Amino acid sequence: MNDHGNPKDATLAVWAGEEGPLWENATQVPVVHSVSFGYDDLEHWAQIGRGEISGHIYSRNSNPTVRVFEEKICRLERAQAATAFASGMAAISNTLFTLLAPGDRIVSIKDGYGGTNKIFQEFLPRFNITVTLCDTTDQGAIEAAVSQGCRVLYLESPTNPTMKIVDIARLAAAAHRAGALVVVDNTFATPVNQKPLELGADLVLHSATKYLGGHADALGGAVCGPRDHIRRIFHFREINGAALDPMAAYLLLRGMKTLPLRIERQNQSAIQIARYLQSHSAVEQVFYPGLDSHPQHAIARQQMKGFGGMFAFSVKGGYEAVKQFLPRLRYAHRAANLGAVETIVGPPATTSHVELSSRERAAMGIPENLVRYSVGIEDPADLIADLKQALKSI
Ligand SMILES: *Cc1c(COP(=O)(O)O)cnc(C)c1O
Numbered sequence: 001m002n003d004h005g006n007p008k009d010a011t012l013a014v015w016a017g018e019e020g021p022l023w024e025n026a027t028q029v030p031v032v033h034s035v036s037f038g039y040d041d042l043e044h045w046a047q048i049g050r051g052e053i054s055g056h057i058y059s060r061n062s063n064p065t066v067r068v069f070e071e072k073i074c075r076l077e078r079a080q081a082a083t084a085f086a087s088g089m090a091a092i093s094n095t096l097f098t099l100l101a102p103g104d105r106i107v108s109i110k111d112g113y114g115g116t117n118k119i120f121q122e123f124l125p126r127f128n129i130t131v132t133l134c135d136t137t138d139q140g141a142i143e144a145a146v147s148q149g150c151r152v153l154y155l156e157s158p159t160n161p162t163m164k165i166v167d168i169a170r171l172a173a174a175a176h177r178a179g180a181l182v183v184v185d186n187t188f189a190t191p192v193n194q195k196p197l198e199l200g201a202d203l204v205l206h207s208a209t210k211y212l213g214g215h216a217d218a219l220g221g222a223v224c225g226p227r228d229h230i231r232r233i234f235h236f237r238e239i240n241g242a243a244l245d246p247m248a249a250y251l252l253l254r255g256m257k258t259l260p261l262r263i264e265r266q267n268q269s270a271i272q273i274a275r276y277l278q279s280h281s282a283v284e285q286v287f288y289p290g291l292d293s294h295p296q297h298a299i300a301r302q303q304m305k306g307f308g309g310m311f312a313f314s315v316k317g318g319y320e321a322v323k324q325f326l327p328r329l330r331y332a333h334r335a336a337n338l339g340a341v342e343t344i345v346g347p348p349a350t351t352s353h354v355e356l357s358s359r360e361r362a363a364m365g366i367p368e369n370l371v372r373y374s375v376g377i378e379d380p381a382d383l384i385a386d387l388k389q390a391l392k393s394i
Pocket residue numbers: 087088089090113115156160185187188206207208209210219220221
């Protein structure tokens with residue numbers, strides 16, 4: 001494609017991957033449901049199969065609609081290459097199983113996404129891969145663990161649900177000194193608020209199901225990074241089969257066109273609502289990296305352009321109070337997902353950390369009276385008024 005200068009995120013979100021020409025002069029990306037692609041010229045077909053010229057053979061390997069989604073996220077993350085997956089978890093597991101081999105060690109944090117934590121605790125050890133999970137906010141401990149040697153340093157920032165921040169640039173430097181690869185799950189921040197590759201990460205992962213799609217109507221995932229790493233991960237995925245469906249790819253890339261607009265609104269609303277809650281007498285604590293009171297606010301300021309649309313808060317009166325007040329919210333889905341145009345709320349005790357006992361949650365620093373709040377694109381004044389009337393029940 002021919003870029004004039006250096007297009008910004010809002011321009012890339014709309015145009016990247018869609019510069020055309022598209023089929024029959026369509027201005028919108030066609031959803032190509034075809035499983036296979038046919039060729040009369042056997043030599044041409046073979047060249048595509050060997051990857052010598054571009055084209056598609058079979059949709060488990062590549063598909064034109066999925067290709068546009070990959071190009072869009074690749075450009076937004078300022079990566080060389082990207083490959084798409086059926087879900088965020090497929091992106092994470094395929095990436096880890098491509099990079100790791102028996103005898104390897106991986107270092108990560110205790111506050112990682114629940115599904116990722118399951119891979120660390122349940123599946124990787126079966127393949128004789130050592131997993132070291134460090135205190136999320138103890139950057140010195142993570143550096144020390146990495147310096148003992150590892151294949152991969154796996155990070156997430158901000159984390160779920162207590163919005164801890166890890167210093168990506170500092171830890172990436174430590175990992176590179178130890179010869180390790182740095183992988184960052186950027187689902188919460190999105191490339192609009194944080195660009196891990198520019199901070200020194202080697203690979204950046206997404207659950208596109210959340211903010212990238214933004215409408216809670218399609219599952220998908222992606223990994224972005226240097227061409228040779230992405231080629232290896234793509235190869236693992238094409239054989240293991242976690243391919244993104246073309247219809248889901250279309251929904252995701254349509255959602256991505258408004259990603260910078262949505263994130264801008266959600267950044268602005270989240271800080272307003274977080275400040276409101278901080279001053280509310282029924283609220284114990286607010287966890288949002290944009291607040292001065294957040295313990296890693298300084299790191300967040302350094303590595304993020306905006307602080308995102310996710311926060312959590314604890315209410316007085318324990319889990320009973322949460323049960324009282326959540327059903328009273330008018331403008332919120334009570335559900336397990338996040339990052340959509342609608343506001344979504346849920347206690348970690350019934351969503352992301354439901355499989356744990358209350359004691360295990362306490363050990364992870366997740367109180368029973370915590371509520372996770374994913375701000376939608378509604379008018380923030382309406383959301384504040386809604387919280388105000390619901391919190392009256394406490
Ligand atoms: C949701 C989520 C995932 C998993 O994505 P799916 O699309 O549900 O498979 C991974 N990481 C983070 C941070 C998430 O929020």
